Amino acid sequence: MSANLTATTEPDRTWATGNDDLTSRFARRNDVFGPSIWTEILNLFKHHTDPIYFGDGSPDKGMIPLAKLKEASAEAWASAPDCLGYGEQQGYEPLRHLIAERMRPLGVATSADRILVTSGSTQGIDLACRVFLEPGDVVLLENPTFLGATEIFRSWEARLVPIETDDQGMKIEALEAALIAEPNAKMIYTIPTFQNPTGGTMPIERRQRLVDLARARNVAILEDDPYVELRYDGLAVPPLAAFDPNVVYLGTFSKTIAPGIRCGWASAAPDVLRLLLANREVSDISNDRITMRVVYHTADGFLTGHVAGTLDVYRRRRDTMLNALSEVMPESVAWSKPDGGFFVWITLPEGMNATDLAIPAADNGVIYFPGHWFFPNHDRYNTIRLSFSTVPEDRIVEGVRRLGETIWAAG
Amino acid sequence: MSANLTATTEPDRTWATGNDDLTSRFARRNDVFGPSIWTEILNLFKHHTDPIYFGDGSPDKGMIPLAKLKEASAEAWASAPDCLGYGEQQGYEPLRHLIAERMRPLGVATSADRILVTSGSTQGIDLACRVFLEPGDVVLLENPTFLGATEIFRSWEARLVPIETDDQGMKIEALEAALIAEPNAKMIYTIPTFQNPTGGTMPIERRQRLVDLARARNVAILEDDPYVELRYDGLAVPPLAAFDPNVVYLGTFSKTIAPGIRCGWASAAPDVLRLLLANREVSDISNDRITMRVVYHTADGFLTGHVAGTLDVYRRRRDTMLNALSEVMPESVAWSKPDGGFFVWITLPEGMNATDLAIPAADNGVIYFPGHWFFPNHDRYNTIRLSFSTVPEDRIVEGVRRLGETIWAAG
Structure with missing residues (x-):
């Protein structure tokens, strides 16, 4: 601080002890914020040394x-200071072209002018809420689904209608029934590929029917597709956005580069994109401009090959987890067999409570996400989400063994 | 894209030509988005070659x-990949400590746990709206004020009540009258130091009275303070946050480092900070984690001196602009004499329309921001905002000469 910034008059500090009156003035939307799940997780870490x-x-x-990121960072800074002013609200144009190019092999016909670069796909969900949702509007979504998304929808005071889901995603009959029961439903939120938390992928026929149903009733589709590039088996299924250009599609570099690099995108029809961008400008103006260049230089001519090179590692970890589960779990326990992504979803016998079990499991040296977090109504307690993406194979075997031991002991 | 991502089935493209039905489903808050001022500005650039x-x-x-930024970037990447996962939602802790340290000489007693790092102070305004504003809530703000802020408040469906302003900021009598007329007013938004667009600074007595009034009526104060470090003359005046710890204070590195590096902060009382953070997590999770480290390493032990070193340049530009105005302007034209910041605010004679004049001015080779953009009701047309921060002295002299010529011709 320069010398002339030193205060020369002492303000009256009568109130310096603070006052909580403003709490009565908070907007209603804030009522949804409870204690963070991270507190619960951090507490579990206290139960075991390793x-x-x-x-x-x-x-x-x-x-x-x-x-490659460090190299890309050097390239990005080479274009400074010209990229250090305000600007590029829609995103660095070469990056938008690159994103559109990367979406083409998925079957999605988009273009740079229909792409908005976002600070991760979380921001894409938030911006889509700004575009579509009034308080009380109905959002249909998978039961279970990504916890982060339900928290965003709740903060927009949406009414959440969970749709029954199997290992192929939303059951279309359940979706149709919900659309009849909620004729004003505004949005369907779905993670059709390697779903979080189930790992399931919606087959092409269901995708077509989902898109048809939404179209017929003029319901917006928000497709969250973070894991699409992480396929370990089987043939690609086109995103919903390949079936209907009105689908608002969200992608991210969080799973292919790194989540701490905040960079994702939305692809949408021009009318929607215009409002996503307008809402972006009143949220935080733009992505960090250096970061967009770092992502561009990392992705350009490199990322596709890099991601392909990681698939073997993740595939082996998934296989290791599935094999370990087969070896240790009681017959009454079932689990998903995902073709890609990061998650295996475990269903315990009815009546077994995975939330309560998290403590003995942690005592036994294994920490998982209790499945009830992922049910928008938090009303099912016999499921577990396991992620294999960051755990070496020997630790996967040992972790699943510990988990099996805990479940046997509880069963 | 890896080979297995190629779509093997062609989706039905019956609708591939697009459909606009979703436009009927947009939320009401989007009605506020009109054409961008940047389109108008870019059009003005077509009028002259230089x-x-x-x-x-x-x-x-x-x-x-x-x-220094490049050096800081190298340091930041040295801590990767450990900082590349999800995390640091409140902001990189050493950066929060540094920010709190930088605020202390201003007279604000804050601490790292009361700081939220944001993607620029625009995001701070948006988050404060999320915490406080219901649709229809009243926000009192300076008339004129920062256009970006009024657009954010409008997108939250706030009712804006502009408060008469002179060269010392909000007139306290006008504020008091407005608070009586609007007993449910929720928030006062103010830029008390080197205001945008007027350049004016609110003296300490007014600050104390503003804080008193807000306190007595339990109205939240949102203090936007981007220019505080850019003081060229006179003694520092403590921010409103120095008078009352309940003030929500917004700072930014956009004016001292660069706006393309998206990094600012909010400092608030614990109850408010908790909700700012909760809303941040459902907006975009966190700042880019590398960017926070770049800002930290740039600021640590360097930025104060660097900023002090820039003051001479800006001071000379301001003086050059003020002198040039004295030399060329008709007596009927008045302007502000700011002690800091980037802006001089010109008032033309009543009846002269600075918005219309922007076109002949552009034809004559000078582009300014018509003042009506900054009045929340867009109801005054005889003012102009000139920024001197990015224009070399010879160009300032020539630009003001061109502007004077245009005004004389119109007068």
Whole structure:
């Protein structure tokens, strides 16, 4: 601080002890914020000296292309200071072109002018809420689904209608029934590929029917697709956005580069994109401009090959987890067999409570995400989400063994 | 894209031509978005081959500490990949400590746990709206004020009540009358130091009275303080946050480092900070984690001295602008004499329309921001905002000469 910034008059500090009156003036939307799940998780870490943690929704540290990122950072700074003013609210144009190019092989016909670069796909969800949702509007979503998304919808005072889900995503009959029961439903939120938390992928026929149903009733579709590039088996299924250009599609570099690099995107029809951008400008103006260049230089001509090179590691970890589960779990326990992504979803026998079990499991050195967090109504307690993405194979075997031991002991 | 991502089934493209039905489903809050002022500005650039641009609200490119930023970037990447996962939602802790340290000489007793790092202070305004504003809530603000802020408040469906302002900021009698007329007013938004657009600074007595009034009526104060470090004359005046710990204070590195580096902060009382953070987590999770480290390493032990070193340049530009105005303007034209910041505010004779004049001015090679943008009701047309921060002295002289010529011709 320069010398002339020193205060020359002491303000009256009568109130310096603080006062809580403003709490009565908070907006109603804030009523949804409860204690953070991270507090619960951190508490679980206190139960064991070396717990095996199956909670991460992140890529493995070893898969982050660090050397390339550093190189890309040097390239990005080479274009400074010209990129250090205000600007690029829609996103660095070469990056938008690159994103559009990367979406084409998925079957999505988009273009740079239909892309908005976001600070991760979380921001994409928030911006879509700003565009579509009034308080009380109905959002249909998978039961279970990504906890972060339900928290965003709740903060927009949406009414959440969970749709029954199996290992192929939303059951279309359940969706149709919900659309009849809620004729004013505004939005369907879905993670159709390697879903979080179930790992399931919606087959092409269901995708077509989902899009048809939404179209017929003029319901917005918000497709969250963070894991699409992480396929270990089977053939690609086109995103919903390939079936209908009105789908608002969210992508991210969080799973292919790193989540601490805040960079994702939305692809949308021009009318929607215009409002996503307008809302972006009143949220935080733009992404960090250097970061967008770092992502561009990392992705350009490199990322596709890099991601392909990581698939073997993740595939082996998934297989290791599935095999270990087969070896240790009682017959009454079932689990998903995902073709990609980061998650295996475990269903315990009815009546067994995975939330309560998290404490003995932590005592036994294994930490997982209790499944009830992922049910928008928090009304099911016999499921567990395990992530294999950041855990080495030997630790996966040992962690699943510890988990099996805990479940046997409880059963 | 890896080979297995190629779509194997062609989706039905019956609708691929698009459909606009979703436009009927947009939320009401989006009604506020009109055409961008940037379109108008870009159009003005077409009028002349070498226009002198007085529009920037940015630091000069030459003042950006580029060598230090590159060094800081290398340091930041040295802590990767450990900082590349999800995390640090409240902000990189050493950066929060540094910010609290930088605020202490201003007279504000804050601490790292009361700081939230934001993607620029724009995000701070948005988050404060999320915490406090219901649709229809009244926000009192300076008339004129920062256009970006009024757009954020409008997107939250606030009712804006502009308060008469002179060269010392809000007139306290006008504020008091407005608080009586609007007993439910929720928030006062103010830029008390080197205000945008007027350049005016609120003296200490007014600050104390403003804080008293707000306190007595339990109205939240949102203090936007981007220019405080850029003082060229006179003694520092403590921020409102120095008078009352309940003030929500917004700071930014956009004017001292660079706006393309998206990094600012909010400092608030614990109850408010908790909700700012909760809303941040459902907006975009966190700042880019590398960017926070770049800002930290740039600021640590360097930024104060760097900023002090830029003051001479800005002071000379301001003086050059004020002298040039004295030389060329008709007596009927008045302007502010700011002690800091980036802006001089010109008042033309009543009846002269600075918005209309922008076109002949552009034809004559000078571009400014018409003042009506800054009045929340867009109801005054005889003012102009000139920024001197990015224009070399010879260009300032020439630009003001061109502007004077245009005004004389119109007068």
